[in-house]
Amino acid sequence: MDELNPPADERNPYAFAPQGVDLSRPSVARVYDYVLGGSTNWAVDREVGDKVIAAVPLARPIAQANRQFLVRVVRHLMRCGVRQFIDVGAGVPTMDHIHSVTDKVEPGAARVVYVDHEPVAVAHSQLLLEEEGDQRRHVALNGDLRAPERLWRQIAGTGVIDFTEPVALLMIAVLHIQQPDEHGHDIGEQIVARYRTLLSPGSYLAISHATDDGVPPKVADALAELRAMYEQSVNPVIFRTHREIAALFGDFELIDPGVTWAPSWHREEAGSQLLPDSFDHPNESFVCVGVGRKPA
Numbered sequence: 001m002d003e004l005n006p007p008a009d010e011r012n013p014y015a016f017a018p019q020g021v022d023l024s025r026p027s028v029a030r031v032y033d034y035v036l037g038g039s040t041n042w043a044v045d046r047e048v049g050d051k052v053i054a055a056v057p058l059a060r061p062i063a064q065a066n067r068q069f070l071v072r073v074v075r076h077l078m079r080c081g082v083r084q085f086i087d088v089g090a091g092v093p094t095m096d097h098i099h100s101v102t103d104k105v106e107p108g109a110a111r112v113v114y115v116d117h118e119p120v121a122v123a124h125s126q127l128l129l130e131e132e133g134d135q136r137r138h139v140a141l142n143g144d145l146r147a148p149e150r151l152w153r154q155i156a157g158t159g160v161i162d163f164t165e166p167v168a169l170l171m172i173a174v175l176h177i178q179q180p181d182e183h184g185h186d187i188g189e190q191i192v193a194r195y196r197t198l199l200s201p202g203s204y205l206a207i208s209h210a211t212d213d214g215v216p217p218k219v220a221d222a223l224a225e226l227r228a229m230y231e232q233s234v235n236p237v238i239f240r241t242h243r244e245i246a247a248l249f250g251d252f253e254l255i256d257p258g259v260t261w262a263p264s265w266h267r268e269e270a271g272s273q274l275l276p277d278s279f280d281h282p283n284e285s286f287v288c289v290g291v292g293r294k295p296a
Contacts, residue, residue, distance in 0.1 A: 051229055114141070169199060204294070213241040
């Protein structure tokens with residue numbers, strides 16, 4: 001791990017940043033952590049987060065609905081027999097870590113790899129796993145979503161994942177962050193298509209993605225403001241339609257209920273978890289989700 005330096009202006013005595021990380025610029029992962037109510041963020045991230053909440057008053061329940069979708073997916077896939085999880089774009093550690101969710105379903109059974117391109121996120125994940133994880137089954141990597149083959153080699157090198165067996169690839173709230181090529185064109189669809197070919201038969205792909213398709217007019221207006229804000233201060237975002245999000249699954253077999261709103265996906269898997277009741281209708285969440293299975 002890189003040498004860690006505490007930022008001078010922080011409220012959180014446990015907050016740190018790897019040597020060389022630019023804390024003058026906000027990070028998508030840290031802004032998301034702040035909106036979720038986490039503590040792995042800095043003043044520059046909170047400034048953007050407050051603007052996000054001002055533009056979209058439902059931002060916190062929306063972020064919670066997205067996170068709770070992830071938890072329900074992990075629970076559901078554990079019950080389907082999946083024991084290997086790769087979380088690409090995992091962000092900074094916050095509520096309901098995947099390895100803790102899997103251990104609640106079946107202690108000691110699942111293997112988890114967290115991947116992020118943000119050094120702060122990876123450093124925090126590594127510390128978390130050192131404290132409460134199992135290094136034989138859990139690992140955090142600094143990897144690039146845009147380089148599938150290289151990332152697959154990194155994961156294989158850990159010895160945690162057996163790629164001859166089914167894997168759950170989790171792409172939660174990451175694909176609406178633009179993945180540009182050298183010409184600035186988003187290549188998210190091509191990237192996901194390559195990951196689909198890398199997955200072994202019987203594997204699963206879970207996606208959550210922001211959309212302005214089918215949202216109420218008041219939400220659509222807020223999303224337009226949010227898009228402009230992110231283009232100016234953080235990473236540009238891209239909103240896909242429901243049809244475009246469904247196309248990301250290719251020939252994978254979608255689990256019922258197919259592509260739907262985040263609060264609506266398998267609510268029975270919530271367990272004791274409280275789902276947000278802040279929405280008059282699920283489409284106010286503006287997060288479209290789905291899980292597909294690669295044919296055997």
